Each structure stands twice: as C-alpha cells, then as structure tokens.
Amino acid sequence: MPTHATGSCLVVAGAxxxxxxxxxxxxxxxxxxRWRVQPLAxxxxxxxxxxxxxxxxxxxxxxxxxxNVQQWSWLDNICQRFHLMPV
Numbered sequence: 001m002p003t004h005a006t007g008s009c010l011v012v013a014g015a016x017x018x019x020x021x022x023x024x025x026x027x028x029x030x031x032x033x034r035w036r037v038q039p040l041a042x043x044x045x046x047x048x049x050x051x052x053x054x055x056x057x058x059x060x061x062x063x064x065x066x067x068n069v070q071q072w073s074w075l076d077n078i079c080q081r082f083h084l085m086p087v
Contacts, residue, residue, distance in 0.1 A: 009033040012071055017052040023069045044081035055080045
C-alpha cells in the first residue's frame, strides 16, 4: 500500500483471474489486493497476485503516463520486472 494512501492497494479489478485483467488502486480487501514480492536474479522483483498467481504487467511494455497496469502470466520480460526503491 502506498504511504500517501494507506487505505489503498493494488487490486485486480473484479477479482478476475484472466490475463489482461486491469489492476487499479482501490480498498485493501480480499486476496485480489494481496501481492507476493519475488526477488529475481538481476536485482528486480516480480509482483504476483495471490488469488490468480499472475504477475503485475505493463500493457504493451509501454512507459508513458497512463499506461494500463494489468496482470498477466509470467513471461520473464522487462514489462513484468520492477525495482523497489526506498523513499
């Protein structure tokens, strides 16, 4: 959950389990708002949805503001690797 909005989490919309299901900021409730952080060999992490086992993913590997965030099967690509930094 973000420090600026402690009541909000990344949530898979509608608790969907399919590839491409939207991820949004919403209330922290149910397993669709729980993510496992898995360290990877290159120093990045993947975030895996507890309820579906799918990875957090940037749609189309795009980087501009407004890019859709979704869940997708693990493809082991740059679109699914994240670096967590202290703030």
